[in-house]
Amino acid sequence: MTTHTPPTVYLARHGETAWSKSGQHTGRTDIPLTPKGEADAAKIGARLAGTAFAHVFSSPLQRAWRTAELAGFAPTPEPELLEWNYGECEGLKTAEIRARRPGWDLFRDGAPGGESVADIQARIDGLVGRLKALSGNVLLFAHGHVLRVLAARWVRQPVPFGRALLLSTATVSVLGFDHMAMDEPAIKLWNDDRHLQ
Numbered sequence: 001m002t003t004h005t006p007p008t009v010y011l012a013r014h015g016e017t018a019w020s021k022s023g024q025h026t027g028r029t030d031i032p033l034t035p036k037g038e039a040d041a042a043k044i045g046a047r048l049a050g051t052a053f054a055h056v057f058s059s060p061l062q063r064a065w066r067t068a069e070l071a072g073f074a075p076t077p078e079p080e081l082l083e084w085n086y087g088e089c090e091g092l093k094t095a096e097i098r099a100r101r102p103g104w105d106l107f108r109d110g111a112p113g114g115e116s117v118a119d120i121q122a123r124i125d126g127l128v129g130r131l132k133a134l135s136g137n138v139l140l141f142a143h144g145h146v147l148r149v150l151a152a153r154w155v156r157q158p159v160p161f162g163r164a165l166l167l168s169t170a171t172v173s174v175l176g177f178d179h180m181a182m183d184e185p186a187i188k189l190w191n192d193d194r195h196l197q
Contacts, residue, residue, distance in 0.1 A: 007134045011173040014067040015041040023093045027086035040170035045071035047195035054136030068141040080127040083143035087114025107163040
C-alpha cells in the first residue's frame with residue numbers, strides 16, 4: 001500500500017500589465033504583459049531554476065500563460081485558475097467602483113454581474129481538492145485575486161481572509177503542509193519578490 005505524499009504548491013502571479021500597473025480590475029480581459037512584465041517573468045524562471053515540478057498549470061489568459069513561457073515552462077491550461085470574474089467592475093479602479101457602490105469590498109461583496117463570493121469559493125474549493133490529491137512539486141501561474149482566494153481556502157479560511165494576503169505581480173508564494181502535522185495545510189512563503197531585486 002502506497003502512502004500519498006502531500007504536494008508543495010508554488011504560486012506565480014503573472015508579470016505586470018498596463019492594468020495591473022494602473023490599478024484597474026482585470027478579470028477576463030485578455031491583455032498582454034508590459035515589457036517590464038516580460039522581463040520580470042523571465043526572473044521567475046531564474047528564481048525557480050533547480051526545482052523539479054511534477055505538474056505545471058496556468059490560467060489560459062495570455063498574461064499568465066506568457067509569464068509561464070517566459071519563465072521557461074510549458075504549462076497545462078487550467079480554467080479554474082482564471083481570475084475572479086469582475087462583471088460590472090471589469091476595467092475599473094476600486095475608487096471608481098466605490099463611487100457607485102460606497103463601501104464595496106470584493107472579498108465580502110463579490111462582483112456585481114460577475115462572480116459572487118460563494119461562486120469563487122465553490123470554484124476554488126474544487127481546485128484545492130484536486131491539488132491536494134497530487135504529489136510532488138506543483139507550479140501554478142495565475143492572477144492576484146484568484147491566488148489570494150486559493151491560499152485562503154488552502155488553509156481552510158473563508159474567502160475574505162484573502163483580503164489580508166497582498167500579492168504583487170511576478171512574485172512567488174508556496175503552499176504546503178506543517179512538517180509536524182502533514183494534514184495541516186500551511187502557507188510556507190508569501191509574496192516573495194527577492195528575484196526581482
